[in-house]
Amino acid sequence: MIPPGRGVRRRWPAILLTLLGWAAAMPMAQAGSLVVVTGQGSSFESLDRERLAQIYRRKRLFWDRHTRAIPVNLPADDPLRMAFSQAVFGVPPEALLDYWNRQYFQGVAPPHVLQSQAAVKRFVRDTEGALGYLPACATREGLRVLLVLEVEGGAYTCPSSE
Numbered sequence: 001m002i003p004p005g006r007g008v009r010r011r012w013p014a015i016l017l018t019l020l021g022w023a024a025a026m027p028m029a030q031a032g033s034l035v036v037v038t039g040q041g042s043s044f045e046s047l048d049r050e051r052l053a054q055i056y057r058r059k060r061l062f063w064d065r066h067t068r069a070i071p072v073n074l075p076a077d078d079p080l081r082m083a084f085s086q087a088v089f090g091v092p093p094e095a096l097l098d099y100w101n102r103q104y105f106q107g108v109a110p111p112h113v114l115q116s117q118a119a120v121k122r123f124v125r126d127t128e129g130a131l132g133y134l135p136a137c138a139t140r141e142g143l144r145v146l147l148v149l150e151v152e153g154g155a156y157t158c159p160s161s162e
Contacts, residue, residue, distance in 0.1 A: 033136035033150055034084055037143040039125050047131075047146040053088050055131070057099070058108050063129060070130040071111040072120055080117070083151040084133045 036052060038044055044063055047055075054060035055069045063069050074081040076093040085093045100110045114120050120132040125142040134140065136148065 032152075033148050034080070034087065034133050035136050035138075035140070035145045036131060036133050036147040036149065037121075037124055037140060038131045038146055039128065040142045040144050042128070042144055044144075044146060049088060049147070049149070052147060056088060056111060058103065058110070067129045070127060072123055072130060072132045073111045073113050074117070074120065074133075075113055075115065080133065080135060084149070087149040087151050 036047060051060065056071045056073075058071075061069060073084075073093075076082075082092055085091060085096070089096065103110070114123055114132075117134055117138060120134060121138075121140075121143065124130045124132045131146065133149070134143075
């Protein structure tokens with residue numbers, strides 16, 4: 001048992017680092033993080049996890065009154081997609097299959113699937129309203145970070161070349 005007051009003192013450095021990391025999350029994402037990105041020319045500044053989930057579930061189709069939100073995914077078996085799905089929805093991608101089957105028969109298509117991180121970067125950079133996710137360690141020229149998602153394990157790898 002930790003004596004009263006000692007637990008907080010012992011954890012103070014960790015608490016301080018967490019708070020500093022939270023405050024500066026956009027420019028200082030950790031290697032165990034994913035970043036949700038949009039094009040550099042986009043007028044959208046930030047995004048919260050709830051709105052992100054709505055966009056990826058196709059329950060919110062527009063960023064604002066004029067710009068369609070175009071989310072993109074990596075393949076369901078990609079470790080980065082698995083980490084994203086767990087961070088945003090709390091379940092692996094295959095757990096959403098029933099949801100997407102129901103939506104499909106109501107005329108709602110799931111987000112487009114792109115085959116690589118490089119394809120996500122190009123599409124998001126060049127398509128107005130598009131958003132995608134990348135490892136925090138990936139180069140993000142031409143992209144703006146909207147949200148940083150902390151993930152467990154970091155089982156995905158950063159590409160060595162773009």
